[in-house]
Amino acid sequence: DIVMTQSPDSLAVSLGERATISCKSSQSVLHSSNNKNYLAWYQQKPRQPPKLLISWASARESGVPDRFSGSGSGTDFTLTISRLQAEDVAAYYCQQYLSGPPYTFGQGTKLEIK
Amino acid sequence: EVQLSESGGDLVQPGGSLRLSCEASGFLFSSFAMNWVRQPPGRGLEWVSVMSGGGAGRSYADSVEGRFTISRDNANNMLYLQMNSLRVEDTAIYYCAKGGYNYRFPFDSWGQGTLVTVSS
Numbered sequence: 520d521i522v523m524t525q526s527p528d529s530l531a532v533s534l535g536e537r538a539t540i541s542c543k544s545s546q547s548v549l550h551s552s553n554n555k556n557y558l559a560w561y562q563q564k565p566r567q568p569p570k571l572l573i574s575w576a577s578a579r580e581s582g583v584p585d586r587f588s589g590s591g592s593g594t595d596f597t598l599t600i601s602r603l604q605a606e607d608v609a610a611y612y613c614q615q616y617l618s619g620p621p622y623t624f625g626q627g628t629k630l631e632i633k
Numbered sequence: 634e635v636q637l638s639e640s641g642g643d644l645v646q647p648g649g650s651l652r653l654s655c656e657a658s659g660f661l662f663s664s665f666a667m668n669w670v671r672q673p674p675g676r677g678l679e680w681v682s683v684m685s686g687g688g689a690g691r692s693y694a695d696s697v698e699g700r701f702t703i704s705r706d707n708a709n710n711m712l713y714l715q716m717n718s719l720r721v722e723d724t725a726i727y728y729c730a731k732g733g734y735n736y737r738f739p740f741d742s743w744g745q746g747t748l749v750t751v752s753s
Contacts, residue, residue: 559739561678568728568743569670569678580741612678616739620692622668622680 521546521618525611525625531633538600540628542613547593550617557617560589560598563627564609572611573598600630608632635659635742637729642747649719649751655712655729655744663687663707666732668740669714671725671749679725682714683732690736697723719751 522545532538548557556576561569571580573589576596586601600607613625641653655667669681682703684691691703702715712729726748730740 557737561740563678568746569730569740570743571739571741574739574741610677614678614739616737619736620680620683621694622683624678624680627677 520621521548521615521623523613523615523623523625525613525628527628528626529629529631531631532600532603533633534605535602536633538603538607538630540598540611540613540630542591542596542598542625544594544596544615546618548615548617549593556592556596557615558589558591558596559614559616561612561614561624562607562609563612564606569612603630603632605632635731637731637742637744639727639729639744639747642727642749644750644752645719646753647719647721647751650715650717651719651749653714653716653727653729653747653749655714657710657712657729657731660731662705662710664734666734666736666738667705667712668730668732669703669712670728670730670740670743671723672728672746673722673725681727683736684712685736686734716749719749721751723749724751725749 526541558576560573563569577589610627636658668683684703700718704713726746728746731742
């Protein structure tokens with residue numbers, strides 16, 4: 520199974536500043552036939568279900584603010600929130616869906632306001 | 634609008650059984666793979682099981698293989714998870730999540746979840 524490892528486990532950032540979360544996979548999630556990275560990012564606010572933010576490593580879902588961006592390829596990925604807002608306080612998870620099932624998630628990164 | 638609504642969560646003793654249900658609406662249910670994902674209190678997400686749109690394919694996490702059974706009723710837009718031989722470590726919020734046309738898609742919609750507590 521592909522192991523997904525996020526860093527850091529928790530992060531405190533000031534309002535208006537940049538937040539960066541890393542996700543590394545134990546094997547490449549880049550599919551050679553279509554050059555797509557099978558990597559998603561989810562946001563989970565307190566007492567809510569997860570919400571898909573970004574798929575294919577960098578494609579924002581409809582309605583997701585453009586301050587959220589995803590980048591990376593192969594085994595190394597980054598979720599960036601360019602100007603942190605109070606409503607961005609949440610846990611963030613990466614997930615690979617190339618080698619699934621089983622699908623695997625990172626352990627999560629808890630983002631708070633400094 | 635896609636809507637997913639889970640039910641069936643309860644307090645159950647170790648070794649007991651429980652059946653979870655997920656009612657879907659707002660999309661062509663039979664065309665999409667459907668998943669169960671769980672989250673123990675205060676912890677991260679763990680994928681549990683998936684079933685293909687037509688119901689021919691299914692898969693399970695090693696932690697539940699042989700104890701849990703996923704099924705679906707496409708005529709009534711329902712997804713189920715039969716959970717047998719429950720263990721304390723199965724305690725979690727269980728979410729149903731919509732997949733894609735095949736297994737290689739992210740989970741683009743989630744229900745609110747139903748809480749399963751396994752305790753004596």
